[in-house]
Amino acid sequence: MKAMSKALSVFLILILAISAAVPAMAADKTALQSDVAGTAAYMYKTVPDPLVGSIGGEWAVIGLARSGYDVPDTYYQNYYATVEAYVKEHSGVLDERKYTEYSRVTVALTAIGRDPANVAGYNLLTPLGDFDKTIWQGINGPIWALIALDSGSYAMPKNTGAKTQATRQMYVDEILSRQLADGGWSLTGKGGSAEAADPDLTGMALQALAKYMSDNDVKTAVDKALTCLSGLQTSSGGFFSWGAASSESVVQVLVGLCELGVSVDDSRFVKNEKTLLDNLLTYRQQDGSFEHTADGSGSNQMATEQGFYGIVAALRAAEGKSSLYRMSDAIKTGGDTSGPKAGEGLAGKNADVRPVPVAYPGKTFSDIAGESAQASRPAIEALAERGIISGKTDTTFDPDATMTRAEFAAMVVRGLGLTPKAGGAFTDVPPSEWYAAYVGTVSSYGIAGGVTAETFAPQSAITREEAAVMLARAAALCGLDTALDGGAVRDVLAQFTDYTASSDWARQALAFCYQEGILPEEDIQIRPKDPAKRSEVAQMLFGMLGDANLL
Known part of the structure; x- marks a missing residue:
């Protein structure tokens, strides 16, 4: 009887262990979905009328549009109307020197299914065809030019007024030429210099280079950068930048990994059982906002907007969706909204063509986490x-x-x-x-x-x-x-x-x-x-x- 009882106890323990282990990944994804929804609600409330700007503007729009959160179409239509009015007021010139303005607005417009090549009659892509002016502000210029152009797979715009007509390869080469000796990038560092890498800029560079991994030079540079970032990661899973650990640094590296298809729990980026995502979520407040630094100073709008699209990138990766900046599946806003909904096919498709639903959520393979895949x-x-x-x-x-x-x-x-x-x-x-x-x-x-x-x-x-x-x-x-x-x-x-x-x-x-x-x-x-x-x-x-x- 005791033997039977003992056997039954062992059996029950095994059953409990299995039942506890099976839903762990699903539970993590569910928790992340809840976090994204909570921060999306906070963002929608605190940025009711997004402007053209790096705070309270495009990043809020991008995060919401890529989050899957149920936002009224009028929200995006109002933002687009604001962009149109701004572009008209400035005669199509968003900035004389900082061409990242064109890139940021392009990414936001792409995220809501709008055409940046025709905004109030102006083509906001054209400035990105000017190589010299785009790289004037440093490494940020070519990084964000590539992210913007690739977000919608736009053709390289012809800029007849440019001293040097840009190509994608020129921007890739410019980024590679600025890689530091330690494998990372910084805002002002020159290629091969001994200056210490900045995790923010290194993460952004990876985001831009992610679509060019078939190039051996890019692959070599990315591998070196990943090694650098792994070494810079702190014991709590985060990063120091400009003398302090901040949520923004974690976000840029996290998004970079997601663009590359590197798993959030890749062993190179797990320290003391803490992943980048674990660290980022320590900055998240109960109301859904994010802190800039973990010093008890409270919510910070820039940190919240970046933290938001960081967890959105992680969730999209967990759900097997395209990455944050690969926007072939961007939502469609404005105009005729009576057509097919997202994922339901195009109006002109053959009647036999049907969308295929998810049948094996979380399905993955052990050999696709490496560099080649x-x-x-x-x-x-x-x-x-x-x-x-x-x-x-x-x-x-x-x-x-x-x-x-x-x-x-x-x-x-x-x-x-x-x-x-x-x-x-x-x-x-x-x-x-x-x-x-x-x-x-x-x-x-x-x-x-x-x-x-x-x-x-x-x-x-x-x-x-x-x-x-x-x-x-x-x-x-x-x-x-x-x-x-x-x-x-x-x-x-x-x-x-x-x-x-x-x-x-x-x-x-x-x-x-x-x-x-x-x-x-x-x-x-x-x-x-x-x-x-x-x-x-x-x-x-x-x-x-x-x-x-x-x-």
């Missing part, structure tokens, strides 16, 4: 949560492996929410194979053809140009306008050194994918015939579904 981690997790993409095993994704044409077909069919249906169009696709219905579906909807009239080559690795063609055709099925004339195709592809190596039948699709940010325009080569990596195709599909309003 960190940029695509949010995409991989968002697709895996919906069952659109699967791992090589239940716990591993194998991001650098290739993907077969059959696997890609299955991923696209699932991503569009289409019902698989078999078809006998290809002699090398036996009806008994798991992929037969998926191949039949992409064929019947015109998303993919065969490599010949009779064969599909299901087990061949899909190339980058083949993936682009299938996704462009899928995008058209989703209601996106994929048509580009010959001149537009040439203009987009001419920037790549190997564009002539692409197949004629793939060029329009490639141009569409680069123009829409589905393929990263910062690459200098298309590599059209190279097999696409699993991480690459996940990022491509994620970008297309975001553009199609299906996420």
Whole structure:
């Protein structure tokens, strides 16, 4: 009897341990959701009429727009009206010297689905095409120019009045040239100097460089910066800047990690079991506001606005959404609000295309936290949560492996929410194979053809140009306008050194994918015939579904 009782006790203890462990991650996410909602409510109350400005303006708008908090559309419409009036009053000149003004407003407008290229008839992107004036104020200039331009995947604006026409690569190179000997950046430090890194500026630099990790020089610089920041992190999980530990320093590093796809609980950034997020939340007050420093001085509006978008960035990462500054899923405000809601697809989509709901919340893989996959981690997790993409095993994704044409077909069919249906169009696709219905579906909807009239080559690795063609055709099925004339195709592809190596039948699709940010325009080569990596195709599909309003 005692033995049975003891066994029962052990069993109960195991059950309790398991039940306590399973919801831990969900509980953390739930707590963070509550914190974000509380601070959003505080922000909405304390900034009822956002202005054009670094306090009580764009950062409040960005935080609210990216938080998912239920804000009346009139709030954003009123802000846009304020921006229009301000731009008119200043004849389109936000500042003669500080071009970060254009960047900040651009990010805010992008976050609410407005076009910064046409505000009261003025193009607020144009100043960012002037390299010399943009970098005049130091490292902040190129950092925020890249963040702004990439937030909406905007083409580099042509500035006919500029002494030096800017390119994205020039801004990337400018940031890299200012990296300090310790691996970080500072406001005034010169490249290679022994000046100590500032965590705020280093975090911001990472935010700007996050979309350029395919560049080996960028990757090397980012790795060095992460090592630097890990060494600077205090035993309480925070950072010192300008002689004091502050919430703002934590925010910039946290957002930088989220943009890179580095997990908040990455071992490099956990000190005494305290993460960056743990530290940031110690500055949060009961009413939802944030302190600047933990000295009991009370709420600080700048700290609150930064703390707000910091926890929003962390929550978006936890929920598998696009990062704070990757805004293909930005809310739409103003104008006709009777159209499709966020995530419900575009008005012109095929009736068979449906959004795919989250079925496996929190799904991730053990091998996507490393350097090779960190940029695509949010995409991989968002697709895996919906069952659109699967791992090589239940716990591993194998991001650098290739993907077969059959696997890609299955991923696209699932991503569009289409019902698989078999078809006998290809002699090398036996009806008994798991992929037969998926191949039949992409064929019947015109998303993919065969490599010949009779064969599909299901087990061949899909190339980058083949993936682009299938996704462009899928995008058209989703209601996106994929048509580009010959001149537009040439203009987009001419920037790549190997564009002539692409197949004629793939060029329009490639141009569409680069123009829409589905393929990263910062690459200098298309590599059209190279097999696409699993991480690459996940990022491509994620970008297309975001553009199609299906996420």
